[in-house]
Amino acid sequence: MKASSGRVPAIAARASRFAAVPAAALALALVGATARAAAPLWNVVPAQSSVSFVGTQQGEKFTGAFGAFAARIQFGPADLASSRLESTLQMRSVTTQSAERDDTLATSQWFDSAQFAAATFQTVALRAGVAGVAGAANFTADADLTIKGRTKRIVFPFSWQARPDGAVLDARVTLDRLDFGIGAGEWADESIVGRKVEVIVHLLLAPAAGR
Amino acid sequence: MEIRSTQERWGGVSRLLHWAMALMIAGQVALGWYMTDLPRGLPKLRLYALHKSFGLTLLALAVLRLLWRLAEHRPALPPMPAWQARGAAFTHVALYALLFAIPLSGWLFNSAAGFPLQWFELVNLPALTGANPALKEVAKELHEGGVTVLLVVLALHAAAALKHHFLDRDRTLASMTPGLRAPAPRQPR
Numbered sequence: 001m002k003a004s005s006g007r008v009p010a011i012a013a014r015a016s017r018f019a020a021v022p023a024a025a026l027a028l029a030l031v032g033a034t035a036r037a038a039a040p041l042w043n044v045v046p047a048q049s050s051v052s053f054v055g056t057q058q059g060e061k062f063t064g065a066f067g068a069f070a071a072r073i074q075f076g077p078a079d080l081a082s083s084r085l086e087s088t089l090q091m092r093s094v095t096t097q098s099a100e101r102d103d104t105l106a107t108s109q110w111f112d113s114a115q116f117a118a119a120t121f122q123t124v125a126l127r128a129g130v131a132g133v134a135g136a137a138n139f140t141a142d143a144d145l146t147i148k149g150r151t152k153r154i155v156f157p158f159s160w161q162a163r164p165d166g167a168v169l170d171a172r173v174t175l176d177r178l179d180f181g182i183g184a185g186e187w188a189d190e191s192i193v194g195r196k197v198e199v200i201v202h203l204l205l206a207p208a209a210g211r
Numbered sequence: 212m213e214i215r216s217t218q219e220r221w222g223g224v225s226r227l228l229h230w231a232m233a234l235m236i237a238g239q240v241a242l243g244w245y246m247t248d249l250p251r252g253l254p255k256l257r258l259y260a261l262h263k264s265f266g267l268t269l270l271a272l273a274v275l276r277l278l279w280r281l282a283e284h285r286p287a288l289p290p291m292p293a294w295q296a297r298g299a300a301f302t303h304v305a306l307y308a309l310l311f312a313i314p315l316s317g318w319l320f321n322s323a324a325g326f327p328l329q330w331f332e333l334v335n336l337p338a339l340t341g342a343n344p345a346l347k348e349v350a351k352e353l354h355e356g357g358v359t360v361l362l363v364v365l366a367l368h369a370a371a372a373l374k375h376h377f378l379d380r381d382r383t384l385a386s387m388t389p390g391l392r393a394p395a396p397r398q399p400r
Contacts (some may be wrong), residue, residue, distance in 0.1 A: 057327050058260060058327040058328075058329045058332070058335075059327065059329050059332070059335045060327035060328075060329065060335050062325075062327070096325070097325040097341075097342040098324060098325030098326060098342060099324075099325075099344070100251070100324065100326070101325070101326075103251065104251055107251070109252075186252070186253045187253055191332060192253065192256060192257070192260075
């Protein structure tokens, strides 16, 4: 929030030079400046948020989750221009209900977690979306997703549900693991591990304090 | 060859099941012993998949075999001391029990480890339990321990069969083995 909190005193300082400006107009200008400055910031409630995925191994679906992730969510449904979603995932925090599979995922042919510890996600543009969750506002983001050092621009549809105490963001996006070199070489053959992986994001968000 | 067993010989179904399973069990024990020490990777995963597919096949054959065994009369035992007849009955019951216990403990091991179970890339089978590290260790011990017991019982089974054929010179081994004739009785010199 450095950008907006820095801008408000600047405007106030400029306004004070024009002492003739009526107080009411100054107050209005301040409110306007704050609203225009940026969409609100949100904090992830980790205990009720998850980044999980569904993959296919030997004809059977399995679910995995990333225990360690952080997100910087700046979002206002009516202020998409200044909204921005960013997240960082720790690849080593993956769990898939199988210790052997988790260990395999860390190896160089898969996530190569030693070399590429984190995956990053950041939106570059947001717009109102159409299809999605009933009873929620729906949006679509173009986002840069970087896994294993490879960046791909993806379309990221998500829903936003305002709640009395915050908001819920839900998203489902299907990725092709080979776009990121995950399970390359001998594993590229789909008969053992499917290429398509559905990533499921569920974030419970609380308004960031100090606004 | 008769399909059903007679007083003298095992029938075609019993003999086919016996030797097909014997061959598969030998392959499974060798494969199981070899694959566990492989480094993690696709070849290992493929061999495990093969081991699981043959294990499920053996389990299905064990069901068929038990039903067939219960549905027909086995050939009469050749004359032998009562303790040997009891020993034969005991090893046969133990073998049947192991034919079920080993694949089932493998299935349990696989389920508790959280791995998928697929039969020759054709059909998926459900997990017997969710992922459970403690149960996984128990099932692993049962599976490996079961194989150790199997090898001991099989050694007794094979030794007894050979004793009947070469020492007692009766038709026991020939009654189960295609192409094998009962040995001629020893001629007193």
